[in-house]
Amino acid sequence: MRFVTWNINSVRLRIDLLRHLVEETDPDVVLLQETKVQDKDFPVAALQDLGLTHSLFRGIKSYNGVAVLSKHPLAEPGGHHWAGREDARHVLATLPNGVEVHSLYVPAGGDEPDPAVNDKFRHKLDFVDEMKSWFPANRDPKRPILLAGDLNIxxxxxxxxxxxQLLKVVSHTPVETEGLTAAQEAFGWTDAMRTLTPAPERLYTWWSYRAKDWRKADRGRRLDHVWLSPGLDGTLRHMSVLEDARGWEKPSDHAPVIVDLDV
Known part of the structure; x- marks a missing residue:
């Protein structure tokens, strides 16, 4: 089964790119972040044409928003409001084979990596800290669970x-990286991307719009992730980042991540 996660940076603006993605990768499930659309305006009809006949989404006007799009029925829909805010950052569902999928969008955190002066950064740290406790308290790690999305770290x-050069830049500061690692270890998540592309090999999913030639500059970061619960141990077969998508016409600044599981 093929899973694709992508921060699409507006699903309505980039519906043609989503169509191209589906045609090129033939996914069973697509997990989106930053859909930037209220639920009543989500482009459900267009998804039907793409074969993604089952969808679950949570959105608000103009920013944030997450979705699960699937060729297969989705059951047990849900999602959590993180760090005390109802800002459309999490949606989950269960596939017919029992795999539970989570699309998650962690706050970016603003520009100043100081929670005392930057509420956006404080929110981000609180969000990641809650990830450390919420999953062990609410989910059985023996269950097959895939968590994917823009974790912004x-x-x-x-x-x-x-x-x-990025140690003091939001997304790579020690307090963020240590917090994310603690959240991963608390539940026993496996980093699917680094399992098949181990460090120190370079691995990025995001390139800033500010670079005139993003590919030549290649100043990327791996902000998008796919995590697997212990219940999916031994199922990982393939992982790739569709870097070419960053060069599509009017692209998202994130590239899709593709993961194949034997489930």
Whole structure:
């Protein structure tokens, strides 16, 4: 079964790119973040045409928003409101084979990595800290669970173009990377991407719009992740980042991540 996660940066604006993605990768399940649309305006009809006949989404106007799009029926829909805010950052559902999928969008955190002066950064740290406790308290790690999305943190040195230059930049500060690692370890999540592309090999999923030639500059970060619960141990068969999508016309600044599981 093929899973794709992508911060699409507006599903309505980039519906043609989603169509291209589906045609190129033939996914069973697509997990989206930053859909930027209220639920009543979600482009359900267009998804039907793509064969993604089952969908679950949670959105608000103009920003945030998450979705699970599937060729297969979705059961047990849900989602959590993190860090005390109802801001459309999490949606989950269960597939017919019993795999539970979570689409998650962690706050970016603003520009200043100081929670005392930057409420956005404080919110991000609180969100990640709650991830550490929520999953062990509410989910059985023996259950087959896939968590994927834009976690907005690049935890490893080889997840960024310059570890030294980004240590004080939001997304790669020690307090963020240590917090994300603690959340991962608390539930026993496996980092699917780094399982098949181990460090220190370079691995990025995001390139800033600010770079005139993003590919030549290659100042990327791995902000998007796929985590597997212990219940999915031994099922991982393939992982790739569709970097070419960053070069599509009017692209998202994130590239899709593709994972194949034997489930």
């Amino acid at each position: 690049a935890p490893l040195e080889s997840d960024v173009w310059s570890h030294k």
